[in-house]
Amino acid sequence: MHNAASGALAGRRVLVTGGARGLGAAFVAALGAAGARVVFGDLLHDEGRALAASLCEQGHDVSYVPLDLSQPQTITAFVDEGAKRLGGIDGLINNAAITYSGGKLATELSTETWDAVMNVNVRGTWLASIAALPHLRDSGRGAIVNIASDTALWGAPKLLAYVASKGAVISMTHSLAREFGAHGITVNAIAPGLTEVEATAYVPAERHEYYKQGRALTRAQVPDDVTGPVLFLLSDAARFVTGQLLPVNGGFVMN
Template sequence: MRLQDQVAIITGGANGIGLAACERFAQEGAKVVMADFDDKAGNKQQQILRDKGYDITFIQVNVADRESVNQLVSNAVEAYGGIDILVNNAGITRDAMLAKMDPADFQEVLNVNINGVFNCTQAVLPYLLEKGKGKIINTSSVSGVYGNAGQTNYAASKAAVIGMTKSWAKELGRKGINVNAVSPGFTRTAMVENIPEKLVAQMSSMIALQRLALPIDIANAYLFLASSESDYVQGHVLQVDGGIMM
């Protein structure tokens, strides 16, 4: 198995892409810390995955709050003895056109999507440095690469994630730590469930593969970047978008 006995923290792990990643990593032998703000979903999914025989521990966290993140990392190390992989998957949207965007919504998205990635990575880093190796996978978006109307805050935050990824890749490569990002396209998560099917069909028609991504499609990209198969991949932004922006 590709992640046998590796300890992975996956933020935003109780729903959608993060949940798919938790199960996929566990299938490959990882000991998984499912980190999420949603404790109801987290406790439920922890039990479901444990019933399947997977080594999963749910820990509630607010990635925008440094003390909460420090406690997450401390609890993860106490539970499993160390950390090998961090997947910065947690993120939120508060969409609106520029003229109508609430400044509080703008700031909240930056707090979670930028500060959250910084907080988690800096908190985990000492354990990776101690081992002299590790994998950090950040989640950007096609919106962060190309921009998107109505997503000033989200696109800005995801562009920032790319900048952090490339900066950390240059800093940490010499320390044996791989830092890369995944840039998903439109993905069938809970957010998409509220979109009219006619609009989903229009979105699909823009994609070369003629369908939205499934959470497992993104989780498999995380898995590649977390495994030894990507040991010579550094500072890369892997677009998993079905060919929407070719």
């Protein structure tokens, strides 16, 4: 992890969904290093407990709570338990998502796959946001960062349900920013490119190479490339930034 952000979010109380591995784990570790107090949720119980234990050994205030975004009641329970452990919530990273539709044409998708992806990626983001709303409002400096994807910006093929869900997350970010702005809460989204984490191990090597060569910065994207922008959007430096989408992809897609 980069050390530049060390202490920048000291005492900030942050929830992270899908924090047991991949980008989520990178966010949790970076938040801990920046002085934040973190509760993260996931349905990967062994990985979640192991990560929390490891980060606590390093002196970070991090704990794990089981979470399954496909089950609405666990979302409310996760947020309530997180607020209880932290004594409130200042930030929420809506990171958890599933792909499922990878490698299949639109004509090959089942309605069950479509519904599963939408329930986790879209409905889960909505429910986590509204569950956290009272706590973020009470914080006085509440901030939500939604993790979208640049696939929704360039229309990645053979990934329709995921692309559609991330497009929805981007649109929801705009609408939630207007609704939550009345409570002083910022809501922004980032759109990472294809990042080298466990969850993208299934992606063919030629697709990874396609991304590398298509970027203005022609190299692989790693988790540390994404943590900095997320921490910025949670910080006081971004208090007047809301409703925005920030592509973080080395220039593969540009605004």
